[in-house]
Amino acid sequence: MKKTKHWCYILVLFAIVTIAGCASAKQVKAPSQNISSSQVLQSLRLTNRYFMDKWPDTGKPIYTNRWRPSNIWTRAVYYEGLMALYQIDPDQSYYNYAVDWGNKHKWGMRNGVETRNADDQACGQTYLDLYEIDPQPQRIKDIKDNIDFIIQSGKVDDWTWIDAIQMGMPVFAKLGVMNNDKTYFEYMYKMYHHSKVIEGGGLYNKADKLWWRDKDFVPPYQEPNGQDCYWSRGNGWVVAALVRVLDLIPQDEAHRAEYLQDYKDLMEALLPIQRADGFWNVSLHDANHFGGRETSGTALFVYGMAWGINKGILDEKTYRPVVEKAWIAMSNEAIHPSGFLGFMQGTGKEPKDGQPVSFSSMPDFEDYGLGCFLLGGTEVYKMLNK
Structure with a gap:
C-alpha cells in the first residue's frame, strides 16, 4: 500500500512538472500581443x-520578363x-515622390485615354x-x-477578373464625389454587378461569401x-475595392x-480560415495547395478588418484580435532589417503562380505588395490610436 502511494506521489509530481514546462514553453514561443502605433x-x-x-527615379521602366512603364497597376497600388x-x-518627401511619378508620366495611362483595361486606370x-491636394487640371484630365x-460606350463587361x-472601381467613386455626379456611381455599380453575378455565371459565391478570381475558376474547377x-x-x-468605395460614396x-x-x-468568411500563425494561405480553402505564409493577401485582409x-x-472584440495577430505575424516574420518584405507571392492569378514564396524569395514586382502592406x-x- 505504501509502495503504491509512493508511486502515485511521483506520478503527480511528474505531471505537475510536465504541465509547468509546457506552459513555460508556450509562454516563450508566443509572440507579444502588445503592439503600439509607434x-x-x-x-x-x-x-x-x-x-x-x-x-x-519614379519614371524608370520596370523590367521583369520585359519592359513595362512604371505607371502600371503594380506601381499604382x-x-x-x-x-x-x-x-x-x-512627410513632404512622400508627396513629392508621388507628384514626380505623375509628372514623369504626364498624368497619363499606359494605353491612353481610350483604354478599357482597369489595370491602366x-x-x-x-x-x-x-x-x-493641389487642383491642377492636368492631373485629372x-x-x-x-x-x-x-x-459613353455603354459597355459594362470589362471587369472580367x-x-x-x-x-x-474607386476611380469611378472618386470622380462621382468630386463632380457631384451620380452617373459615375450608377455606371460603377453596373460594372460591379456584371462581375458579381453575370461574368462566368457570377464570380461571387454567396454560399461561401468569397470570390472566384475569374471564370476559369468557377466550378467545376476544384x-x-x-x-x-x-x-x-x-x-x-x-x-480593398469595397473599403475604398465605401470610404468615398455618400x-x-x-x-x-x-x-x-x-x-x-x-470579412466574416475570412475569420475561421486565418492560419494559426496569423497569416492567410494563398489558397483560402486548401491549406495544402502551395500553403504557407503570404503577405499581400494577409495585408489586404488586415486593411479591410482594421x-x-x-x-x-x-x-471590435471579434475582429481586433485577428487583426493584431496578423499584424504581429507580418511584422515579426516578413520584414527584413533592410525593409524588404518577404513571403510575398509574385504576380499571377492563382495559388501556383509566383511560387515558391518564402522569407527570402523575391517577387517579380516588389511594389504592389508594399502598397498592400502600407x-x-x-x-x-x-x-x-482610437
Missing part, C-alpha cells in the same frame, strides 16, 4: 524607405499605399488624390476623359482537396447597402 509607424517607414531608396501613409505621416486613384469614354474591381479555388490576394483586391448612395453587406460577408473596426462597422498598416495605426 511600432507600426516605424515598420511602415522602414519598408517604404527601402522602396523609395531603391527606386529614386504602391502609390495608393503611399498616399495612405501620407495621411498619418505627412489604377494610377488614376493617386492622380485624383494629388489633384485634391486624362483619367476623367478615360472614365467618361467608358461610360476580380483584381479589376480594385483597380478601377483545388486538389476538392474545394473551390479562392485565391487569397484576389479576394484581397475585392476587400451614405445615401443607392447601392451602398449592397456594397456594405458584401464587405461584411467577406478599417471596419475604425468605422464602427465590425465588432494600406493595412495605416488602418492598424488608426485603430491603435
Whole structure:
C-alpha cells in the first residue's frame, strides 16, 4: 500500500512538472500581443524607405520578363499605399515622390485615354488624390476623359477578373464625389454587378461569401482537396475595392447597402480560415495547395478588418484580435532589417503562380505588395490610436 502511494506521489509530481514546462514553453514561443502605433509607424517607414531608396527615379521602366512603364497597376497600388501613409505621416518627401511619378508620366495611362483595361486606370486613384491636394487640371484630365469614354460606350463587361474591381472601381467613386455626379456611381455599380453575378455565371459565391478570381475558376474547377479555388490576394483586391468605395460614396448612395453587406460577408468568411500563425494561405480553402505564409493577401485582409473596426462597422472584440495577430505575424516574420518584405507571392492569378514564396524569395514586382502592406498598416495605426 505504501509502495503504491509512493508511486502515485511521483506520478503527480511528474505531471505537475510536465504541465509547468509546457506552459513555460508556450509562454516563450508566443509572440507579444502588445503592439503600439509607434511600432507600426516605424515598420511602415522602414519598408517604404527601402522602396523609395531603391527606386529614386519614379519614371524608370520596370523590367521583369520585359519592359513595362512604371505607371502600371503594380506601381499604382504602391502609390495608393503611399498616399495612405501620407495621411498619418505627412512627410513632404512622400508627396513629392508621388507628384514626380505623375509628372514623369504626364498624368497619363499606359494605353491612353481610350483604354478599357482597369489595370491602366489604377494610377488614376493617386492622380485624383494629388489633384485634391493641389487642383491642377492636368492631373485629372486624362483619367476623367478615360472614365467618361467608358461610360459613353455603354459597355459594362470589362471587369472580367476580380483584381479589376480594385483597380478601377474607386476611380469611378472618386470622380462621382468630386463632380457631384451620380452617373459615375450608377455606371460603377453596373460594372460591379456584371462581375458579381453575370461574368462566368457570377464570380461571387454567396454560399461561401468569397470570390472566384475569374471564370476559369468557377466550378467545376476544384483545388486538389476538392474545394473551390479562392485565391487569397484576389479576394484581397475585392476587400480593398469595397473599403475604398465605401470610404468615398455618400451614405445615401443607392447601392451602398449592397456594397456594405458584401464587405461584411467577406470579412466574416475570412475569420475561421486565418492560419494559426496569423497569416492567410494563398489558397483560402486548401491549406495544402502551395500553403504557407503570404503577405499581400494577409495585408489586404488586415486593411479591410482594421478599417471596419475604425468605422464602427465590425465588432471590435471579434475582429481586433485577428487583426493584431496578423499584424504581429507580418511584422515579426516578413520584414527584413533592410525593409524588404518577404513571403510575398509574385504576380499571377492563382495559388501556383509566383511560387515558391518564402522569407527570402523575391517577387517579380516588389511594389504592389508594399502598397498592400502600407494600406493595412495605416488602418492598424488608426485603430491603435482610437
